[in-house]
Each structure stands twice: as structure tokens, then as C-alpha cells.
Amino acid sequence: MLTATDPVLVTPKYLIYEGITIRKMPWFLWFAFNPKKRCAMVYNSQIYVSPKIFDFFRDRVQDYLSIALLQHEIVHLERKKQFSQLKRRWEYWSSAKFRLKEELLADEATMRYLKEQKLSFPIEKRAKKLSSALYLRFANKY
Numbered sequence: 830m831l832t833a834t835d836p837v838l839v840t841p842k843y844l845i846y847e848g849i850t851i852r853k854m855p856w857f858l859w860f861a862f863n864p865k866k867r868c869a870m871v872y873n874s875q876i877y878v879s880p881k882i883f884d885f886f887r888d889r890v891q892d893y894l895s896i897a898l899l900q901h902e903i904v905h906l907e908r909k910k911q912f913s914q915l916k917r918r919w920e921y922w923s924s925a926k927f928r929l930k931e932e933l934l935a936d937e938a939t940m941r942y943l944k945e946q947k948l949s950f951p952i953e954k955r956a957k958k959l960s961s962a963l964y965l966r967f968a969n970k971y
């Protein structure tokens with residue numbers, strides 16, 4: 830059963846979760862984000878999720894892993910507000926250490942949420958993903 834804090838469908842095009850607009854990721858990003866998996870990203874002040882996640886929320890399917898991913902992206906959104914856009918972009922593209930730190934901070938939110946739900950964090954899967962091309966293989970450097 831979904832709770833009051835779960836994402837709410839406002840129109841067929843977007844949802845609201847904790848005051849943040851959630852949209853379906855556009856198809857042209859599917860080369861990088863598999864639409865059949867749980868994927869999400871922050872762009873401007875919104876969170877874009879894969880069709881799999883969007884459809885779960887739209888159909889009010891309880892999926893803790895999708896909510897955990899939203900918690901992760903919310904940390905990215907909050908961190909983004911702390912830096913000027915230019916400085917953040919520069920740090921992101923020039924520093925693997927910065928990218929890793931940002932991901933670990935966001936993963937902490939995921940871990941907290943999953944722990945509240947008495948679920949474990951998929952460490953192996955996450956480590957593999959952080960070592961992938963999507964994350965510019967920065968985890969391999971440490």
C-alpha cells in the first residue's frame with residue numbers, strides 16, 4: 830500500500846514527490862539509461878526517471894528500490910543548489926574524486942531509506958555500476 834509520501838501523479842506527464850517534479854526520461858537518453866531498469870537523473874530542478882520507475886509510480890506499485898533511488902537523486906539536487914552551476918560542472922568533469930564523493934553522499938541517502946525498510950543496499954551491483962562508463966569509470970581510480 831502506498832503512503833501519503835509516495836509520488837503522486839499530477840498529469841500523465843509528471844509526478845510530484847516531496848515537492849519535486851518527477852518526469853519520464855526522454856527516449857533519446859535510453860542509450861545511456863536502460864528504460865527497463867531503475868534509472869534516474871537530475872536535470873535542472875527536476876528528476877527524470879526511467880519508464881520502469883515512472884510506470885511503477887503511475888500505477889501505484891509499491892517499489893522501495895525506486896523510492897530509494899529518488900532519495901539518492903534528491904541529495905544530488907540539494908548538493909547542486911550548494912554550488913554555482915559552472916563550478917559544479919567544472920568539478921564534475923575534471924575531478925573523479927568529486928564525482929565519487931557526490932555519488933557516495935547520495936548513496937548514503939539510499940542506504941538510510943533501505944535500512945528503514947529493512948532492506949539491504951546492493952553493494953556489489955552499485956560498485957559495478959560506479960565502475961561503468963556511465964560514471965566515467967571513476968571508481969576504478971581509487
Ligand SMILES: [Zn+2]
Nearest residue numbers: 901905932935
Ligand atoms: Zn547519483
